Amino acid sequence: MAIQMERKDAPAQVLSETGAVAAGMRVEEPESLLLEMYRWMTFGRAYDGRLISLQRQGRLTTYAPLLGQEAVAVGCGLAMAEGDWLLGTYRDGLAGILRGMPEESIALFFRGHPLAGARPEGVHVFPMQIGIAEQIPHAVGVAWGMKLRKAATATLVLFGDGATSEGAFHEAANFAGVFQAPVVLMCQNNGWAISVPRSRQTHSETLSQKAVAYGIPGRQVDGNDVLAVFREARAALERARSGGGPTLIEALTYRIGPHTTSDDPTRYRPPEEFASWRDTRDPLARLRAYLETAGLWDGARQQELEAETQARVAAAVAAALAVPMPPAESMFENVFAEPTAPLKAQRQEHRSAAGREGASHG
């Protein structure tokens, strides 16, 4: 199989930055899917904004904003099918919701709630990963398991540009190639790993070219073009499901916000760079422009969607805030299937200490 070296100047694109159909491309997706993409991205952005204000009010511990990267989450989430597994980072909660996690799960996670990682029955989403790149080998293992079981499914794992500097990424990409695991390695190159720009992560011209070293296809896609992301992810997933092995995709996007609410990007980021991405390459504006030109969208529909989204976000946040923090003793649960003797003893010790404290305060 010939490995294609991607040219840096030609990431896959369906819609150009203005929302016009890119040269030589056609939009063939049904209207319902296009509108679903737009609805999900709108939800993601509104939820994100609400979580930033909740954090400022002290109701979340910290938050890692998604602002600007909605198209990757939505394109990937909608490209996946029943039985596929999703793994991602602390910034990938929206993709998780698209794959069946409860809408309150992001807010719950950033409240520091121990039940945030619980997946409902039948939902194949790993808990959001904090360790950089650590989930990539897990994804390869899940995919390898699918291959061993001859399941016609695939795994998609999200990670960032910084993760491609970690050993776990390289070991995982290598395993994926050797075992021809049905996995899509979806790198969200958002330009910055906290304060370190992509150019300082690697001297490679692109991140997608790293696939060459592992003997797997590497692709670059405009990560702010939801249609392009959707098509690339779907094609890679379909190839994986039908025995074609893994794919590394580099989605070119941009983190408009800070790394987390504790970070101040004005310390390290050229303001004109961020302004240019925000003002001319916004993924929502791009799809909306296309939809309007195609006669599928207008101001009235936008107003209606915004009202609907506001209610949906409010419901998610209310649900997250309503989940009571479990009793402190719950920390002893789920360390093992059955608590060991030391855990039982320490639980008792904790209970006695809490009891004494309660009595003295009472």
Added chain:
Amino acid sequence: MAEMTLIEAIHQGMTLALAEDERVLVMGEDVGRNGGVFRATDGLMERFGPERVVDTPLAEAGIIGAAIGLAAYGLRPIAEIQFLGFSYQSFAQLLLQAARMRWRSAGTLTCPLVVRAPFGVGVRAPELHSDSLEAHFAHTPGLKVVAPSTPYDAKGLLLAAIDDPDPVIFLEPLKGYRAGRAEVPEGRYTVPIGEAAIVRQGKDVTIIAWSAMVQVALTAATTLAQEGIDAEVIDLRTLSPIDTEAIAGSVRKTGRAVVVHEAPRTAGLGAEIVATINDLALLSLEAPVVRVTGYDVPIPPAGLEDMYVPTPERVAAAVRETVRY
């Protein structure tokens, strides 16, 4: 019942597990065609096929990370790390990922994974091959750690580890792989995780050891018996969770204890055992508990390793010290 070495017992345990449960797979460096550098997996690839006995790339973090995914997906991987010292390269995956999958997902994803690795001195290997890392694992919530010293326990604990719904670090005594033969039942049986064994009854002092150090303790006990000192020897077998009652019960009887391990002393498991005795049997003590351990130095090169590792002479001297106290 057949007589077999410890490594043959481990081989038989894996053979049984592979034959009984199609979810089980064996993976690691050189475990397939080569049958493992110590022959633990000899012939298994030929019998069960290369999809179930898998030669992996040389990457410990990749091996453990992929095994975590396989386990979460519903398989039962047995991952071999060729020498325990090499597992340092997989520590993030073992300590932060395997150990926490159940906890992080509030019980909705699990990691029934067995990691086998030989450890301790014994084959005159270069640096990193002989390190004893059990304290790192025992210090990690979410991991169980077992370290059998006999062929019978090795097979029974291995099958218990494979059955266990959580990750188990299975430490094999390199020095004990072919040190002797013992009777091992042919069929399936398990030795429960978390239970120590009293391998020599005695009334004067308790010697607590595991893995290769059990034989060192028993040899010391034989010497001491000729001097009229009757030592009880506990083979801890499981290092996390520790069978604290077995330790306390014995010390309450003997009033004296010596802990033996090959790993460096500071913050080693010996300290945990001394604390356990403190918690549960302090008033039974007739003398301070003594540790006989490796020193707080990197395990020296092969030419000096015998001077680093506890010997029966060092153990016997420590016992005499506690008895005379």
